[in-house]
């Protein structure tokens with residue numbers, strides 16, 4: 005028997021697009037015709053779990069919540085070390101270092117690339133335009149920003165928002181590793197190629213990384229597109245929404261439908 009040609013189901017494409025637009029896009033879109041996503045759907049549902057560059061780290065299992073009462077204090081201490089850090093040239097041009105913030109016991113962590121202008125001015129991660137979209141993405145999962153932990157690969161803004169240099173990432177990376185080891189999230193959503201590739205020690209394009217799940221330091225990494233990319237390419241939101249639903253399923257979250 006001949007193989008049937010691969011067919012794109014247009015109705016599915018439209019449904020995912022509308023659903024993602026409703027989730028963290030344009031809220032005036034109609035709800036009718038959308039159905040909840042069942043297990044087995046979504047880009048990463050059938051994807052293999054892969055081993056990242058450091059799948060072997062801590063002794064703790066991903067389902068075990070952190071019980072260390074000093075986690076908030078330890079995170080504060082890291083933030084203090086970041087604020088005082090002069091390990092790379094970015095310390096000379098920063099207004100504020102941006103350690104990252106959120107729930108010290110978050111089950112879900114988001115990791116971006118580097119602070120931008122607004123973040124540098126306020127000392128907080130993801131507070132500019134892409135931060136507003138990230139907030140909508142988090143809320144689409146039925147969570148609040150306070151429920152998750154949000155951090156970046158590097159903690160100081162690169163001038164003109166250029167890509168972080170390899171030596172800057174190298175100088176800063178240990179801070180993020182310490183944050184991950186303290187918070188011990190079950191799922192880490194990496195936002196964009198810089199975060200994904202640096203975390204997993206790869207150099208692959210995002211379209212090859214998203215739709216897959218990677219173990220890393222006791223967590224499962226779900227790569228997705230960076231909100232600033234989604235602001236430029238809103239048609240890609242449906243893929244990001246599919247990725248977020250994978251994260252939700254890994255966390256056992258019921259993703260609410262918007263009314």
Ligand code: URA
Nearest residue numbers: 116117118119129130
């Ligand atoms: N982009 C990022 O990668 N991180 C931020 O904190 C803000 C914008």
